[in-house]
Amino acid sequence: MKNRPLLILVAAVLLAIAFTYAYFRWNQAPESLAQKDPDFKIKANTLLEEFQSNNAKSQPLYLNRILEIEGRCESIENQGDSLFFVYIGSHNGASVLCQLEKGHDPLPPVGQNIRCKGLCTGYDDLTGGASMDRCVLVNFP
């Protein structure tokens, strides 16, 4: 067949493209949520109230969703130079725990109203709080 070498070449190129795509897709790091649109925008205290009053209803609604919450920065915690946590809002003595994706300089002062976007990891029935991971502060220097 006259076109056989050409067909083999095309097949080889396609295979190489497929292999390269699979390799990069498999090795891709989890992406930042900074550029993602939130599924819900909600006040931190409202989120806490909803979880505390009806977890069975709230968990399927918010779990694994990207939330943008707004509320008072209750406290800040850091572990070394790489792990930063912000506690936002307060309802019945519990807050939303947000683990920041990376350190912010400066960190928000306690008492300031802030907005934070992250992946909701659900209701914490041991404390009455909620938790979010991979968080970024919104419109904060």
Add this chain to the structure above:
Amino acid sequence: MNHSSISTFACAFLLLGISSTEALAQNKYMTRTGSAHFVADGIIKDDVQARSNTVTAVLDASNGQVQARIPVNSFVFRKALMQEHFNENYLESHRFPNANFKGSIQGWNDQMLQKSGPQKIRFVGTLEIHGVARDINEAGLLDVNNGQIHLETNFKVIVAEYGIKVPALVRDKVAKEAEVHVQGNLKASAQ
């Protein structure tokens, strides 16, 4: 009983109530930022490991009872696709959002908080992963430092025992037993 003795009695009762509540509250130690790390590399090494930094743990120092919660979707992998498969196919975090431990420290007594230096302990209780609860008895460490209680444990989880199905295609990449390390620094809690 006249009005003033009633009010004195009421005040005393109230104060007693408040102070006993505070005493109870001081017996609880808590963290929401403990960590859990697991490694489950199979025969073919592919960096199957992940870490969560939002582990909640509560210790009741009056009786040594311990509870812990690990949000399953808080585990971060180096590879996005691995993280996706872990949550959607293996651990099904939408159905079983938390891994939970409920139990106690074996042989607990108040004196354990007075000792300095690491103490060997055993955690006895029920570990629930993927909706399957199993009794466990695992070695751990307790260390009291600057008013904080450091707790940690290393143990193995046999994946199949918790109803986690690993597809044949990746069976050589994912170990049958995952090595798990959990630790946290618990502070006296007002809750």
